[in-house]
Amino acid sequence: MEPPPLLLPPEHPSSDAAHSNIPPPTMPPSSDIESDDDIFEVDEVTEDRLAQSWDLTLVGSILLGKPYCKQAVTEALIATWNTKFSVSSLYKDTYMFHFQHAMDMQNILGEGPWFVAGNLIILEKWVASRSWKFEVTDFWIQFHALPEEFMDLEIAAKLAKKVGTPWKVMLINGFRGGQQLCYLRARITLKILKPLKSSIMLKRRDGTQSIIEVRYERLPLTCF
Structure with missing residues (x-):
């Protein structure tokens, strides 16, 4: 039986560069307000x-x-x-x-x-200030080729932080179409201007190393 998903506290990653089609704001014309009749106050x-x-x-x-x-x-x-x-x-x-x-x-x-x-x-x-930056987006990612003893939700959260900002992690262990599935899954926020990680090296205290494969669900044609 799979453990329930682990929800993580939200984080707000800083941005490295702007990616926006929003034109810069224009300066309003100089004011010629002379009386209260020229003011419209919204209740x-x-x-x-x-x-x-x-x-x-x-x-x-x-x-x-x-x-x-x-x-x-x-x-x-x-x-x-x-x-x-x-x-x-x-x-x-x-x-x-x-x-x-x-x-x-x-x-x-x-x-x-x-x-x-x-x-x-x-x-x-929507925000009234129109201060959108369009620099991050959310993805589901998967971690494959982990040793069996590392199939753990806390491990999933730490691995996800190597890729982006995680806010939910899951352990997938079951069968689909007769094929066994066993991997860690995470919902993360990605900075679109950064290159995508395809693998993470796992280094153990005895000095042994192995490669963890990172897969992105529904990756678009433009891979950033």
């Missing part, structure tokens, strides 16, 4: 109502690839997401996705990565 109820409506919005940027129209992005994602959403263009290769239910949006964030014509689309939650 708290309206602020809260507007904020709640945008809480169901994700912003996505397509990594590399050719430019896509809104219809092409919608058609590429509607079958894989299997939920109701609307799409609107924001910037070049950057789109807003509006959902009807919070659970649908959370499922999309938690089940990625997602792709448009084989190109990775990086998703972030």
Whole structure:
């Protein structure tokens, strides 16, 4: 029987470089406000109502690839997401996705990565400051060729930290299609500008060494 997944406390990796299609902000024109009649003050109820409506919005940027129209992005994602959403263009290769239910949006964030014509689309939650960076994405990874005695959740967490920022680890031990499966699995946040690790060396106290294979589930055509 497999042990339950180990949930790890969230970490927020720092970024090395920006990857964003968002244009720099422009300076507002000089103010010519002369009286209270020139001021529109938004009440708290309206602020809260507007904020709640945008809480169901994700912003996505397509990594590399050719430019896509809104219809092409919608058609590429509607079958894989299997939920109701609307799409609107924001910037070049950057789109807003509006959902009807919070659970649908959370499922999309938690089940990625997602792709448009084989190109990775990086998703972030809407923020009013528009300070998205599109520098990280979440992946499931697997660790294979471990010695039997190292099939352990704490080992999985330590190995996952060698690849990215882990927040969930699992031990997979069972059968599928008559074939035995035995490996460690982790959900991690990856910096897309860093090269992917394909292996990790395991060094034991007696001096013996072995190579652990790192596999990435649903790796896109553009491997960063």
